[in-house]
Amino acid sequence: MEKKRREHIQPGAGQRPEEAGALGNKSGPRAVPEPGIRPGIRVSPKAGPAPDKRMRPKERTDRAKKKAVEAYKGLLQLLFPLRCPVCDDIVRPSGEKICLECLGRLQLLTPPWCMKCGKKLAQEGEFCGDCQRREHLFTRGRALYSYESAAPSIYRFKYGGRREYAEAFGEQMAEYLGDFIRTVRPEALIPIPLHRKRLRARGYNQARLLARALGRRTGVPVCADFLVRVKNTLPLKYENPKERQNNLKKAFNIARNDVKLKRVVVIDDIYTTGSTMDEAAETLRGAGVEEVYFIALASGTGV
């Protein structure tokens, strides 16, 4: 894990960790042929017909469907090539979600991080200054990138209509925070909701897109209509921390009383003071959720 991480943040490393792994396997024991077997020659005379003919009709249609889906995906990529969240140009090489050249510019958070909120710590320690000073209502959280490195990408993702970035971000979240999710074993991913007026104006909720992309890759269901925002708060940039705290009071509500959840991971784009997360956690706890974890796409340095 640590090795992967280091490789990843080296600028211009030019190789994805999984590629490094795949190359590594070639020299592994599996690549060595068994003694006495020459490649390409069928050993047993009793071996049946080619696998294609042995397949049952259902297997054959499944395989055909899979091929069609792959072809469709390839076509979509040609028609609507994905943009890279870093340079905002068409991803190179195609098939990737972030240009290999740009990959190192999104800085993954590395230890030491705060054991409560996951913010990067300037030096070795258990909690950041903020978490030492006040008690949070969530259980624990992690973030993927340093805010400084990801801010322009996140801005375009939220306000520039670049909803396609969710795929790249979701893939990276699953890769680097997958262990965290497996440890937590959440029953659902819950995106921080937008107020319906804001949702109508923007056309999408970026946290919901992130949750979907992450859910697809980790198999954790997304419960997007559980938590709703009932107060239309001003964007962060217009408020000072005190105003924000007051504005967030009773900002959320539970919209589903037919669903009972005990352990959830809340998904948001940026973790700053933790006031949004605390307010969401308070509402969720009020509805019987016992453990509220969170994952944010980025967070600032803990002081």
Ligand SMILES: [Zn+2]
């Ligand atoms: Zn790029």
Ligand SMILES: [Zn+2]
């Ligand atoms: Zn903290």
